[in-house]
Amino acid sequence: MNAPQPVSSYALSGDQYINGRWQAGRSSRRLDDRDPYTGQPLLEMAMASVADVDQAYRAAEQAQVQWATCPATQKTALLNRLATIIERRSEEITAWLIRESGSTRIKAGFECANTANLTRECAAMPFQVEGRILTSHKPGEQSFVFREPLGVVGVISPWNFPLYLSMRSVVPAIALGNTVVLKPASDTAVTGGLLIAHLFEEAGFPAGVLNVVVGAGSEIGDAFVEHPVPRFISFTGSTEVGRSVGRAATGGAFIKRVALELGGNSPLVVLDDADVEQAAHAAVVGRFLHQGQICMSVNRIIVDRSVYARFAELVAERVGNLKVGDPNDPDTVIGPVINEQQLRGLLGKVERATAAGLQQIAGGPAAGLLLPPHVFGQVPPSHELAAEETFGPILPLVVAQDERHALELANAGDYGLSSAVFTQDMARGLGFARQIVAGMTHINDITVDDQPNAPFGGEKNSGLGRFNGHYALDEFTRAHWVTWRAGRQQYPF
Structure with missing residues (x-):
């Protein structure tokens, strides 16, 4: 059997990808993309202007008409080819994730593999679109419901899982006959956007099916959302920005x-x-994977008072053994946070927790953008560490008096994305889980999970809509009622 041929790396030009062509952005602003661990420059490029956004949407609009009628067999073949390319280029993709997003090798490998799996799952979607035949109230009439593509989809993706969270919207949208304009986060312009454009280009997708614009939100954000062409905006990011996107x-x-x-x-x-x-092990993994920079990361631990002391001891022991350092080393668990602004916010939270007299179980000084894992014990539920989202390696432990109190604490606050409960009684676990107001609850596992056939999404201020599987099929298509009548209809006048 012949050995696989070596794959040459993509040559990134720093251009925007619009209508199947690479072209310089027309904004006066420039992006200086750097490795958060070493500080070394990765890419410099002219950013997209409002005119570039308009050009991308117009290209997507023109391409969508033909793409919608493309045979399902062809769409599936292209998506399977895309998945194969992702698998073949996994080391190149992983290396970019490590360098650009500060991902550890553990996390980057996980993200790349999940993206390939997602793409293969979505490759079946063109054959999963189903309509319905309805019983008509009118004699002689036939009544149908078809699922149609929405048209053009605008995708705004974040920096924490840039490849996967971009592709989670891009791939199903395209599989279902839509075309896409993707705006990645500036911190991860390559792994959230430009690298994806190269993957689609190599797979042979028609021009205009995917377009990528890298630009500053303050310059093109409003135009991206308010443009008349897109019929759907998929946004992944903070609740504060999400509110603005929803309003626009x-x-x-x-x-x-x-x-x-x-x-x-x-x-x-x-x-x-x-x-x-096992709960302590899960708590450490669920909080400190990717430095806690995950929307569904374990953000607070609620522990029954009867087991709190032992649990805190086990967490402290595990956290003390986590390696902090070069994200490219295979045994590193804690790499750099994404940027200086993020670090300053986290250090402010640590300083306020210390000033408030909270018990510090683990911690240490920052070195560059490396922040060692911090754990605080017996944190009051009202303290910001427990009441707010902390996007970083800081873990608060909250004591619950009993099961009822634990449920009250779990449901406190304005968010409802993911959750978890540990118990050895399945019936008790299911009963507890179903009372949590969240989009996802995992029994005896971490809160971090995203499977291509399971509904992903939140309640309350954690968002709207569901991704993955047939849930994504409903999101990225529209119901179209069509009737047909034989002969003449008798009207009242």
């Missing part, structure tokens, strides 16, 4: 559909009958 998408001259995957304050609850050692 629905309050302007052109009302659009919107999906918002926003922030979270995910609780992990440890009941009095839990396997405490």
Whole structure:
């Protein structure tokens, strides 16, 4: 059997990808993309202007008419080819994730593999679109419901899981006959956008099916959402920005559909009958994977008072053994946070927690953008560490008096993305889980999970809509009622 041929790396030009061509952005602003661990420059480029956004949407609009009628077999073949390319280029993609987003090698490999799996799952979508035949109330009439593509979809993706969270909207939208304009976060312009454009280009997708514009939100953000062409805006990011996106998408001259995957304050609850050692292990993994920079990361631990002391001891022991350092080293668990602004916010929270006299179980000084894992014990539920989302390696432990109190604490606040509960009683776990107001609850596992056939999304201020599987099929298509009548209809006048 012949060995696989080596794959040459993509040559990134720093251009925008519009209508199947690479072209310089027309904004006067420039992007200086740097490695958050070493500070080394990765890419410099002219950013997109409002004119570039308009050009991208017009290209997508023109391409969508033909793409919608493209045979399902061809769409599926292109998507499977895309998945194969992602798998073949996994080391190149992983290296970019490490360098640009500060991902550890563990996290980057996980993200790349999940993206390939997602793409293969979506490759079946062109054959999963189903209509219905309805019983008509009118004699002689036939009544149908078809699922149609929406048209053009605008996707705004974040920096924390840039490849996966871009592709989670881009791939199903395209699989279902839509075309896409993607705006990645500036911190991850390559892994959230430009690298994806190269992957689609190599796979052979028609020009205009995917367009990528890298620009400053302050310059092109409003135009991206309010533009008359897109019929759907998919946004993943903070709740604060998501509110603005939602208002712009629905309050302007052109009302659009919107999906918002926003922030979270995910609780992990440890009941009095839990396997405490397993719960402590899960708590550390669920909080400190990718430095806690995950929307569904374990943001607070709620522990029954009867097992709190042992649980805190086990968490401290595990956290003390986590390696902090070069994200490219295979055994590093804690790499750099994404940028200086993020670090300053986290250090402010640590300083305020210390000033408030909270018990510090683990911690240490920052070195560059590396912040060692911090754990605070017996945190009051009203303290910001427990009441707000912390996008970084800081973990608060909250004591619950009993199961009822634990449920009250789990449901406290304005977020409802993911959650978890640990108990050795399945019936008790299911009963507890179903009372949590969240889009997702995992029993005896971490809060971080995203599977291509399971509904992903939140409640309350954690967002609107659901991703993955047939849930995505409903999001990225529209119901179209069509009737047909034979002969003449008798009208009253």
